[in-house]
Amino acid sequence: MLSAILFLVGVAHAILYLRTRPRKNLPPGPKPLPILGNIRDMPDGTTPEYQHWIKFKDLYGPISHVSILGQSLIILHDRDAANAILEKTSTKTSGRPQFVFGNEMCGYNQILSFKPYGKQLKQHRKLVHQQLGTKTAASRFRDVQDVESRRLLLRILETPEKLSTHIKTRVPVLPHRQSLADFPFQRSKRYNSEDDIRLQPRAAQTGSTSALDRADDA
Incomplete structure (x- = not known):
């Protein structure tokens, strides 16, 4: 029984390690802790968030990266970088995080703000713009x-x-x-x-x- 528990713990630890280890194609950022990631590098609530993240720009450049429990966060510190990534390459970077429980099981993926980027989202956004997107409408x-x-x-x-x-x-x-x-x-x-x-x-x-x-x- 004990050996089975130790085996499961080892497997879980290995999975978490593989998910939280730094990836070569990610922007630079602070070195993460095993499993926990960069939890120590998040804002502590004592200073405004923009002041906290502006330090990352000085250290790592216009784009930086942190991870929390395997979830990667890309931080854009520069307007030009934001325009290059979110505008010029929007077809690749306009996706939204998908959550199995909330989106698929509870149906939140039918809400416009939770829809994955694609043809259906574009159609719905066009309809919303027709109804609310102009002063006349x-x-x-x-x-x-x-x-x-x-x-x-x-x-x-x-x-x-x-x-x-x-x-x-x-x-x-x-x-x-x-x-x-x-x-x-x-x-x-x-x-x-x-x-x-x-x-x-x-x-x-x-x-x-x-x-x-x-x-x-x-």
Whole structure:
């Protein structure tokens, strides 16, 4: 039994060592510890991160590398280096980390920001740009955003002790009502009312929520 445990420990140690050992094709960086990597070289929270990493630029140049428990991190300290890597060679460097549990098992890879770089990501990004990427497109949602932001602020003003509740209940409403803004008959019903758009600034002074109630009941 003991020999089996020692064998498994040895195998695990070998795997971790192979994953954490320095690779020849990586940028320069501080020498890592076995298994732990460069955990001692990470920001300690006492100084701003940019001040911590700027020291690496002085030591290793515009691009440096650290590893944490086998996970490699490439740090770009220079605008020219960032442009050369992330713009000119974007087809090779635009990938995102893929996590089996989160992305594949929980389905997070269907979220735009988690999608791997490829044809599907480009198509989805194009669709998002068509809806939100220009001032004209985004202007369709101004009425909705104005109403919902006023509602949220008025509720916070009246009951500030329920700040967390207001954020949880009002903020998620915005994306849903933005989708309704695409339909003129629903948009006119909910948001074209003078009271709803202005929400009567004096309501914040008098404590009246009649405009809010009428908008919610619409």
